[in-house]
Amino acid sequence: MKNNSASASGQPIRASEALRKKLAKLGLRSSVDLVVHLPLRYEDETRITLIAKAPSGVPVQVEATVVSSEIQFRPRRQLVVWVEDESGQLCMRFFNFYPNQRATLVPGACIRFFGEIRDGFFGAEMVHPRFAKASAETPLPQTLTPVYPTTAGVAQSALRKLIVQAIETADLQETLPPELDAALSLPSFAEAVRVLHFPPAGATQEALEARTHPAWQRVKFEEVLAQQFSLRRAYLARRQRGAPALRCKGELAHRLLAALPFALTGAQTRASNEIVADLAQPYPMQRLLQGDVGSGKTIVAALAACHAIEACWQAALMAPTEILAEQHYQKLRGWLEPLGVNVLWLAGSLKASQKKEQQAKAAAGAQLIVGTHALIQEGVDFAKLGLAIVDEQHRFGVQQRLALRQKGGNPHQLMMSATPIPRTLAMSYYADLDVSVLDELPPGRTPVRTRLVSVGRRGEVISFLERQAAENRQAYWVCPLIEESEALQLQTALETYEQLQTELPQCRIGLVHGRLKTDEKQATMAAFLAGEIDVLVATTVIEVGVDVPNASLMVIEHAERFGLSQLHQLRGRVGRGSESSDCVLLYAQPLSQLARQRLKIIFENTDGFEIARQDLQLRGPGEFIGSRQSGVPLLRYADLEADADLVEKARILAEQLLREAPERVERHLARWLGGREELLKS
Ligand code: ADP
Ligand code: MG
Secondary structure (H helix, E strand, C coil), X not given: CHHHHHHHHCCECCCCHHHHHHHHHCCCCEXXXXXXXXXXXXXXXXXXXXXXXXXXXXXXXXXXXXXEEEEECCCCCXXXXXXXXXXXXXXXXXXXXXXXXXXXXXXXXXXXXXXXXEEECCEEXXXXXXXXXXXXXXXXXXXXXXXXXXXXXXXXXXXXXXXXXXXXXXXXXXXXXXXXXXXXXXXXXXXXXXXXXXXCCCCCHHHHHCXXXXXXXXXXXXXXXXXXXHHHHHHHHHHHCCCCCCCCCXXXXXXXXXXXXXXXXXXXXXXXXXXXXXXXXXXXXXXXXXXXXCCCHHXXXXXXXXXXXHCCCEEEEECXXXXXXXXXXXXXXXXXXXXXXXXXXXXXXXXXXXXXXXXXXXXXXXXXXXXXXXXXXXXXXXXCEEEEEECCHHHCCHHHHHHXXXXXXXXXXXXXXXXXXXXXXXXXXXXXXXXXXXXXXXXXXXXXXXXXXXXXXXXXXXXXXXXHHHCCCEEEXXXXXXXXXXXXXXXHHHHHHHHHHHHCCCCCEEEECCCCCHHHHHHHHHHHHCCCCCEEEECHHHCCCCCCCCEEEXXXXXXXXXXXXXXXXXXXXXXXXXXXXXXXXXXXXXXXXXXXXXXXXXXXXXXXXXXXXHHHHHHHHHHHHHHHHHCCCCCCCCCCXXXXXXXXXXXXXXXXXXXXXXXXXXXXXXXXXXXXXXXXXX
């Protein structure tokens, strides 16, 4: 098996040290890496076009004799070469050139040039064409020429040579069992890569560049299959890792439920049961609790913490912002301290001495620790961490989530998110997660009315605010997002705060932004919660998680600048009480096409899943999830949306092969991931 996988991942590339370094930049280390380094596109050098007949703007090949060649210095140093064939003349222009290139382009030489003709200042010309010496007898290539992704210092011709060698020497045998392979009705792996690297005579550029070509289908399927193997293996590896089996009678959770002013929704009960069942297992839970904003994830997390605590282990909850972490802390304290649980606060803004003290308590076994990134910093050690909860998990990078897990050996992990992951992404990027979904909002919520209002009608919004405040209803006013500059964003928030004070003299207006000191933020949020502030002017610091049920109006200024998930999150801050709520999206013209589409989507949809699905369509999975967040390098050839059917097939096959033919899995992974599988585990 060792030998097999070694040969499947190929021999090291035979090239100079310098070239190998450059190839490594392209991820090319072995012969097999070269085999799966596939062309971006193709060029047609099988034909010669007459200069007079050559269309401009598309790649063409001409064969011509050099008439003159000179270096000009104005406007900048360049080599200008005039050539002619039987039909006419053409100018070739080079801004960078080597002496040996110049030596080739001497008057009288017969040269083949490949490039695009464009209309320059002095007539038709080619800038930086590829060229090679030829004679009337030099045969034309019979097939299309592949063009590979490359990097500085690695010429296409060098890559082609290496790939030809690699195809000859590498092991191209199927990794799939013959009967399964046949069922795919696709060309074999060997056939597919041969077709793509060495197009057969007569194959058209169009057919080969279409990713629906059977050869591409084969390659994409193999790639997706490798990803599925890898994710599935990570899943199985996790089951091998030990974790404390958190078993208890559930008395603490029971007492918490009895003390709550509400009953759980069906979805909350279901999710909670799934979590409790996982916690009782001797391997670490890795579960995502996914629920739209306001679906009540916090209480589910609290119940999970109760189980850990009753089983005599610690639980920790990490949130991405201090405002949110603070709010969790207050809420959890309110719920759990009366039941005798000690709840600890740990955030970056604590004074050094306080932090030390809290860290010491965490190390001594505090039962529930709530905080921000401070939880994963150095110096924090948990005595016995049984459960790590990460709220708004998509806000954290993979490394940060891993860090919390590593703090306490192998705790169970519960991640929470209101940003739903569309099904195709869930299948391929989060195959190692179990998912619980809260698909039901607590009763008594009234849907939020969304209004799109142009800034020209800001005055009407102000009057509306005034009437709302007169009825003791509270509002958020979110200031425009200014991506480029935090300072500018802050300035805008201050200006808005002052402006609203003059416009709404009757109202009590508050301000929160990221630069305030923690206790100032806390004081303002507490005042808002207590109803002592009517209008809270805020930057996006309130985007996630903040929960003030009496707030029933959300105004978002320059809504066209926000992303869809942000808008959805912000809108979710209202509609939490029994009053009917409004969300006013103030926008300024002109709207870009994309901004217009986003506003339309948010206006027409309230369901977070639908919004995420449309967001995915708008942006594509690359941006949606980013490899930083997923920890999984994006696929090179397959496209999750377009190739969802391949992902589905690969997923089923992956499970079967891992059971039935592990040695084939090894070979397949070696071929597709070489030594890079570690990257996929997280
Ligand atoms: P999110 O899922 O957005 O984190 P929260 O956990 O903040 O939502 O819950 C939103 C609000 O709904 C909170 O005020 C919470 O106390 C309340 N809530 C949660 N579950 C229920 C329920 N079953 N019935 C009524 N209110 C609930
Ligand atoms: Mg929340």
